[in-house]
Amino acid sequence: MTATLADVAARARVSPATVSRVLNGNYPVAAATRERVLRAVDELDYVLNGPASSLAAATSDLVGILVNDIADPFFGIMAGAAQSEIGGGPGAREKLAVVCNTGGSPERELTYLTLLQRQRAAAVILTGGALEDPGHAAAVAAKLGRLAEAGARIVLCGRPPLVLPGAGAGTGVRPAVAATLTFDNRGGSRRLTEHLLALGHRRIGYVAGPEERTTTRHRVEGHLAALADAGVAPGPLVHGSYDRRSGYDATLELLRLDPSLTAVVAANDTVALGACAALRDRGLSIPDDVSVAGFDDLPFSTDAVPALTTVRLPLYEAGARAGRLAMGKEPVPPGGIATVHGELMVRGSTGRTRA
Amino acid sequence: MTATLADVAARARVSPATVSRVLNGNYPVAAATRERVLRAVDELDYVLNGPASSLAAATSDLVGILVNDIADPFFGIMAGAAQSEIGGGPGAREKLAVVCNTGGSPERELTYLTLLQRQRAAAVILTGGALEDPGHAAAVAAKLGRLAEAGARIVLCGRPPLVLPGAGAGTGVRPAVAATLTFDNRGGSRRLTEHLLALGHRRIGYVAGPEERTTTRHRVEGHLAALADAGVAPGPLVHGSYDRRSGYDATLELLRLDPSLTAVVAANDTVALGACAALRDRGLSIPDDVSVAGFDDLPFSTDAVPALTTVRLPLYEAGARAGRLAMGKEPVPPGGIATVHGELMVRGSTGRTRA
DNA sequence: CCCTCGATAGAAAGCGCTTGCTACAGCTGT
DNA sequence: ACAGCTGTAGCAAGCGCTTTCTATCGAGGG
Numbered sequence A, B: 001m002t003a004t005l006a007d008v009a010a011r012a013r014v015s016p017a018t019v020s021r022v023l024n025g026n027y028p029v030a031a032a033t034r035e036r037v038l039r040a041v042d043e044l045d046y047v048l049n050g051p052a053s054s055l056a057a058a059t060s061d062l063v064g065i066l067v068n069d070i071a072d073p074f075f076g077i078m079a080g081a082a083q084s085e086i087g088g089g090p091g092a093r094e095k096l097a098v099v100c101n102t103g104g105s106p107e108r109e110l111t112y113l114t115l116l117q118r119q120r121a122a123a124v125i126l127t128g129g130a131l132e133d134p135g136h137a138a139a140v141a142a143k144l145g146r147l148a149e150a151g152a153r154i155v156l157c158g159r160p161p162l163v164l165p166g167a168g169a170g171t172g173v174r175p176a177v178a179a180t181l182t183f184d185n186r187g188g189s190r191r192l193t194e195h196l197l198a199l200g201h202r203r204i205g206y207v208a209g210p211e212e213r214t215t216t217r218h219r220v221e222g223h224l225a226a227l228a229d230a231g232v233a234p235g236p237l238v239h240g241s242y243d244r245r246s247g248y249d250a251t252l253e254l255l256r257l258d259p260s261l262t263a264v265v266a267a268n269d270t271v272a273l274g275a276c277a278a279l280r281d282r283g284l285s286i287p288d289d290v291s292v293a294g295f296d297d298l299p300f301s302t303d304a305v306p307a308l309t310t311v312r313l314p315l316y317e318a319g320a321r322a323g324r325l326a327m328g329k330e331p332v333p334p335g336g337i338a339t340v341h342g343e344l345m346v347r348g349s350t351g352r353t354r355a
Numbered sequence C: 001c002c003c004t005c006g007a008t009a010g011a012a013a014g015c016g017c018t019t020g021c022t023a024c025a026g027c028t029g030t
Numbered sequence D: 001a002c003a004g005c006t007g008t009a010g011c012a013a014g015c016g017c018t019t020t021c022t023a024t025c026g027a028g029g030g
Helices: A005-012 A016-024 A031-044 A050-057 A073-086 A106-118 A134-149 A185-198 A214-230 A244-257 A269-281 A299-303 A315-327 B005-012 B016-024 B031-044 B050-057 B073-086 B106-118 B134-149 B185-198 B214-230 B244-257 B269-281 B299-303 B315-327
Strands: A062-067 A096-101 A123-127 A153-157 A177-183 A204-208 A237-239 A263-266 A291-293 A310-312 A337-340 A343-345 B062-067 B096-101 B123-127 B153-157 B177-183 B204-208 B237-239 B263-266 B291-293 B310-312 B337-340 B343-345
Touching (some): A005 A016, A005 A031, A050 B106, A073 A315, A073 B073, A073 B096, A096 A106, A096 B106, A106 A134, A123 A315, A134 A153, A177 A315, A185 A214, A185 A263, A185 A310, A204 A244, A204 A269, A237 A244, A244 A263, A244 A269, A263 A269, A269 A291, A269 B299, A299 B244, A299 B269, B005 B016, B005 B031, B016 B031, B062 B106, B073 B096, B073 B123, B106 B134, B134 B177, B153 B315, B177 B315, B185 B214, B185 B343, B204 B244, B204 B269, B244 B269, B269 B291, B269 B299
Parallel strands (some): A062 A123, A123 A153, A204 A237, A204 A263, B062 B096, B062 B123, B153 B177, B204 B237, B204 B263, B263 B291
Antiparallel strands (some): B310 B343
């Protein structure tokens, strides 16, 4: 049998209450007593019973991090950074940061949220783009509201702010979402396209991400805005998922739609890699025949040949900040929302159009 | 306030016991009653209190997946696969699969194990190579033993079997580890080096992973074994971490140690990418001047230019299988151990030495 | 020199759920 | 018509911890 608090108490010749207080360190205990208790804990290999503790204290030390695709470094980097800020704050009770992979499925997102609510999670971080389906958005908002009511701190990272009914300023309703770190996908995308335009490109194809995702839409909007400002007509656009295969296929399709393309902008770096492969397979050279650009600046982008022009998103920093916000270790930005900007990284995959 | 079981019971005009039985579905409840209860649950937006439930039932629905680096797709792919097998088995109570990022730190590994033990996790999956430090190995083994005692099913995935004292056959001691899926790193590495030898390479540099990791050692051993069999003297070897930067630096060092190298074998694909970058920066062409090989066959490897010769590990399949084993959905392999083999993928980054 | 206060420890009442056991129908078989 | 079932529902005793309230002991102040 596993040892219980009572066993430890008996061995240390104190009451269970005292043991609990030693373990939680939120009540004065004489040094000698503490010593004795800790020794007993050690000798019995005692480990607190989490469920019992959470039940009695009405709080738990679980922090959930939801990601859309755990195999994608975009999420891995953010999640890892957040986790590193959450695990073992000094003094505080050790928190258990766990990442939950929704795989982009709305049902799983909701399921995980319910599961986290069931565990009375102390905080929840949602990373990456959201689905734009109104029904789903409402369901998520409702769940988050309930989580927040139960005391969980909610942080959005790389996701647009959630508009909650009845949570406006002055209504006295505490907003469900404690803080939002939103990525400036529009602005980054716009600067990227401006860069391409400056290089002389006029026929630019676009490999977009999955439809109905905020990230996809914002990046497309930035791209179109840049074109509109320059008075350049948009080129062909194909939707796909966020993987290299999709980038490959979509690029072939783009080429079919407009064989005279001089540039391809991809939804992200992974997709861009697929695009490069497709172009090469068609015998086109990068950037001499066609320029290619990605987004995110994942670690491998600099190793592509040629190195990928892209927009760097400070994923690690954003994830870490989200982690701190979830722990209440960092002040909430004014208005609860902070925008994280991307930086244009010009590298070898984009070049001037031929004269 | 959040609704409790009792609230639901009152609303449905039944006893709390009945509500519990409806929710857990492990006791006959008349259809009409069930109906009434479910309606009440719905109307009250009731969500089971996980801690209370776990406490009373002495089990929880948490399943922990430990990974060394969540930003590395090697782990992301396995973890995602495992998670997809764990979330929501039909009929069974929904499990919460969570991934914990140790960052390769032994302390964090132990901390997470303790935290999972505290939560009375239903199962724990440890992925990737282990640290070879005997002290740490013993500590982990002890923790796993305690977890298993508490009813958790332990599965190792991509990690060598754990030798537990006193758990041999016939001792009547239930082994702590339910099942082990071990990767044939030695064999894969050996075949890779044999391929290089067959292409005529005799001066092969090796960029190894972190020291004291089983994966590192096994891959090096396979490499050396192939060389020994062929009567070829080992080339220079440099240790580093599992990232591209490390591959870059180590390759420069290798070149310094032996400028006449004709091939570089890297600890994994990520490292290989760094190696490629270093070679290119030195003005060497791949594979004409120097061949490069990786390991794992991560998705981006096929997009490298030239595409990377590597050893494909069925990460997704292994992760999924680990997930099923953790759920008891799949029979344990004979002896509790199954070896997962890698497949040599010959691509453009390796070629014949010049005549 | 007694009283008050600060510091520390204990008693006990839950926290919300599960589950073994008991209770009570409505039937069946004789 | 009655004992014995089978099928459902309720009772109540915890699960192991936290925390409020109370008790005790010493020390300093009036």
